[in-house]
Amino acid sequence: MIKIYNFPRGARGLRAMWQCEEMGLPYEVEAVSYPPSEAYRALNPLGSVPFLEDEGGVAINESVAMMLYLAQKYGPTPLLPGRDDPALARVLQMTVFGEATIGAGLNPLMAAHFGAPEADKHNWSVRWQEARVEDAARFVADMLGDSPFIAGADLTLADICLSTAFGMWRGALGKTLPDRLAAYHERVAARPAYQRARARCNGQGGPSPSRITRDG
Template sequence: MIKVYNFARGARGLRIFWQCEEMGLPYEVKVVPFPFPDDYRARNPAGGVPFLEDDGGVAINESVAIMLYLAQRYGPTPLLPAGDDPAALARVLQMTVLTEATLGGSMNTLMAAHFVAPEGDKRNWSVLGLEERMAHALGYVSDTLGDQPYLAGEAFSLADIAVSTALGIWRGALNGAIPDRLVAYRERLAERPAYQRAQARAAGG
């Protein structure tokens, strides 16, 4: 049985729930408090959430790595295009990884500055630079989407799950602005039944 450890309402764990719902995979949600208790640190020495355990002794961190693992182990799935469509595969992999390598990496520092930094450091040069980086990256995502229904074209994919949840972190934690095209895109994805089921699981339903 797939077990996903996550904070209550944690958006990165929501990615995993959403993917499992889209793929029809049974999974168990384990809510983890913060600070992490000793038994969780023993189970997951790297720390952080989400963290997934699976049959066969699998234990894996990092939300994007978990997404790729699930698609590979329990696929094939339309969420990860096959190798016979290399352009779609490349786009899905690129945009999925971008959500943490570019968007998530920037947001983590911005959230630390916003919530933890001393007042004099909340608007320092690194914060201003990361805000510019976020604006550029979100513009790039919007341009990539263009007039397509999904980031890789006509088919919903891992990239859409990963990007939509990153947009949720940006807006929810930092009240960040996103292009109008991405607002409409995110609202449309939120209508998917699998997303709504995942949200209910994340909220303890």
């Protein structure tokens, strides 16, 4: 069975849980302590979260890799269009964009917000990175247009990846989104599959150390 290791309320682990819920895949959730135990580091030497195990000796980190693995292993699924579907290119682009451009940039912002000395919380690097995420949010809002989802009529991996990144931006950092994007984020987060995954993710325990610790 699929097992997802995650810090309590870790947003990137939520991605994989949400996808499992959308696809109807059974999965287990294993809470990771902070700092990670030696037993966990024996499984994942980086000590990062999330981490996924599956039958056949599968053991991977990086949330986007997990999403692509699950879609291809247990698909076909509308979450990942087929190779002849023109929407595939946008789904792949925006799934990677949600982590490589937005999500990865949130790590230093959260480290500064929660861990930096007061004088460094709004230094040049923080202001530059905030502006970069704001530009990325405007780009996504323009790409979304009047569509219900980022690649058209159906929810895809791109929406799962982007929405969780924007959740960190709004929730952990208290930032705002353009009105169109805020409405999109709230609409996607109202999905029953998201709510079920969030309940399992939040039910692991207390405050998430992933706010200031690298996760994938």
